[in-house]
Amino acid sequence: MSSEHKILFTGTMGAGKTTSIAALSEIPPVVTEALNSDRLAYDKATTTVALDYGEFTLEEGGKIQLVGTPGQMRFDFMWGVLARGALGIVLLIDNSRPDPLADLRTYVGHFEAFARNGRMVVAVGRTETHMRPAIDDFGDVLANDGILLPVLSADVRRRDDVLMLVNALLSQLEMTL
Amino acid sequence: MSNADARRLARELAEPHLQRLADDLPGVRAAILASSDGFELVSVTVTELPLSQLSAMASAMQGLGDALARETGLERSRDIIVDSDLGKVVLMSIPGGPPPLVLMVVVTDQSPFGQLLLQCRNCCVAIGNDLKNRTSMPASIAS
Ligand SMILES: Nc1nc2c(ncn2[C@@H]2O[C@H](COP(=O)(O)OP(=O)(O)OP(=O)(O)O)[C@@H](O)[C@H]2O)c(=O)[nH]1
Ligand SMILES: [Mg+2]
Numbered sequence: 001m002s003s004e005h006k007i008l009f010t011g012t013m014g015a016g017k018t019t020s021i022a023a024l025s026e027i028p029p030v031v032t033e034a035l036n037s038d039r040l041a042y043d044k045a046t047t048t049v050a051l052d053y054g055e056f057t058l059e060e061g062g063k064i065q066l067v068g069t070p071g072q073m074r075f076d077f078m079w080g081v082l083a084r085g086a087l088g089i090v091l092l093i094d095n096s097r098p099d100p101l102a103d104l105r106t107y108v109g110h111f112e113a114f115a116r117n118g119r120m121v122v123a124v125g126r127t128e129t130h131m132r133p134a135i136d137d138f139g140d141v142l143a144n145d146g147i148l149l150p151v152l153s154a155d156v157r158r159r160d161d162v163l164m165l166v167n168a169l170l171s172q173l174e175m176t177l
Numbered sequence: 178m179s180n181a182d183a184r185r186l187a188r189e190l191a192e193p194h195l196q197r198l199a200d201d202l203p204g205v206r207a208a209i210l211a212s213s214d215g216f217e218l219v220s221v222t223v224t225e226l227p228l229s230q231l232s233a234m235a236s237a238m239q240g241l242g243d244a245l246a247r248e249t250g251l252e253r254s255r256d257i258i259v260d261s262d263l264g265k266v267v268l269m270s271i272p273g274g275p276p277p278l279v280l281m282v283v284v285t286d287q288s289p290f291g292q293l294l295l296q297c298r299n300c301c302v303a304i305g306n307d308l309k310n311r312t313s314m315p316a317s318i319a320s
Contacts, residue, residue, distance in 0.1 A: 030248060032240030034213035035277055037184060047214050049233075049240035074215055074233040 006065040007166060008083050009052070010111070011092030012103050013071035014042035016125055016156040018052050020092065021066045024162040025054025029066075041072070049075065051082055056166070064166065079110060088119040088169045092156065093138070095130040101141050108147065115147050121169045123154040183276040183312070184212060188219040190307040195221040198300045204264065204287030210304070211235045213277035226283065235281040238268050256294075262286070267297050273305035280304070 009017040021029050030053040033046035052068030067086070069079050083089070091107050093100050104122065108115045122138055138151045150168050154161040187210065195208040199221045209220040209228055215236035217228050242254030259266040264285040271278040282297050 030244050032237070032244050034215070034236055034240055035275070037181075037212045037214050037216060037276065049213070049215055050237040050244070051241070070237070072215075072233075074229065075237060077230070077234060078237055 004063045004065060005087040006067055006085055007169060008086040008089045009066065009068040009092060010079065010089060010107060011071060012094055012097060012107075013047060014044060015071060015092035015094040017068035017071065017092060018048055020090070020156040020162045020165075021052045021054040021068050023156060023159045024056050024166065025066055026057060027055050029054040047071070050078060058170075066166075076110065083111060083114070086114075086119075088121070088173055089114045090165050090169060091120055091122045093122060093124045094126055095124050095133070096126045100124070101133055101137060104138055104141055108142065108145075115142075115149060118149065118172055119169075120149050121165055121172060122149055122151040123156065123165050124151065125154060125156060127153045128155070184216075184218055186311055187276060187278055187304070187308060190311060191304045192219050192221070194300050194303045194307075195219060198282065198296055199223060202282075202284070202288060202293065202296045204285035206264070206283040206285060207231070207281075208283075208300075209235065209281045210271075211279050211281060213239060213279060218278070231281060231283075235268055235279045239270060239279045242268075256297075264288070265290070265293065267293060269297050269301045271301050271305045271308070273309050278304070 009020050011017060018031065032048055032050035034049045036044055036047040048068060048070045054066040056064045056066055058064060067082050069082050089111055093103055097103060114120045124135060124138060135151050135153055142149055150172055152165065152168060154165055156162050191210045195210060198208050199205045206224045207220060207222040207226045209232055210218045211232035212218060213236050215233035217232035220228050238257050242257045246252055246254040255270055257268040267282045269280045271280060280297065280301050284293060
């Protein structure tokens with residue numbers, strides 16, 4: 001792989017988009033965190049309002065731009081802007097949310113062209129405390145819709161896990177290109 | 178003071194300032210005060226606009242402006258102006274927070290640029306001052 005490519009990280013508020021990029025980026029990430037005034041939606045101090053940006057160099061020398069979206073639907077206008085020209089998407093699912101399978105459908109629906117072309121991997125987080133739905137359940141929901149994508153369990157606080165997701169996406173892309 | 182209280186107070190205090198801006202400045206289509214994470218707190222509208230959507234956009238623009246300012250060594254962005262043939266959108270941070278707030282003013286081309294900037298700035302300062310005065314009072318007086 002040569003030159004520069006963009007990978008997009010998306011998913012619900014608090015799923016770990018900002019955390020993923022901070023874990024993997026070789027440069028101090030560019031962040032757009034604002035004070036979170038909706039502690040009912042997710043209880044954390046700040047939330048992303050525009051984007052996260054980090055960089056990562058592949059062993060072969062190609063540079064990957066790591067771009068994170070805001071999570072909330074009210075920022076969905078940013079999703080399309082940021083997805084433009086992206087090679088693929090890492091969709092982060094927070095398994096502690098009330099209906100993770102519905103979250104999957106929402107985000108896959110929004111980024112349908114990526115999902116249908118195999119340009120996406122699904123990463124399920126917080127599986128250590130929330131085992132249900134199981135990884136297979138996510139695959140089943142996708143399969144019912146005629147979509148085949150890798151679904152992996154990951155803790156994006158760990159750099160190795162994020163690296164695994166990026167590698168899974170890249171090998172998935174090699175198969176479909 | 179909790180986050181929710183701060184927002185309620187901002188809503189209360191800002192309304193007359195937004196109204197005055199809309200009355201005094203020619204060509205105002207809408208003046209919106211939003212939280213920095215993209216919620217509409219209070220607005221005065223002359224023509225119908227998607228206020229929730231615009232509030233989220235205001236915070237995203239402000240977040241991007243701040244990131245750009247940081248990356249270029251300017252520290253913090255204060256104002257952002259979107260200029261078109263048909264009018265302008267002005268985004269300004271309210272000084273002095275917390276809570277961090279952003280003012281968005283949408284105007285037609287009837288609005289003279291200098292006056293637009295001056296009155297938007299005055300409006301921000303007035304809201305910021307009111308908020309500071311109220312939040313620095315003991316709770317018993319402030320409520
Ligand atoms: N226990 C646990 N915590 C996790 C896991 N993955 C992420 N987190 C935590 O969840 C939080 C995620 O926060 P962010 O990275 O800001 O989430 P985000 O997706 O960028 O959120 P928004 O920008 O608000 O949409 C962080 O505090 C992480 O440490 C996990 O697998 N287990
Ligand atoms: Mg984030």
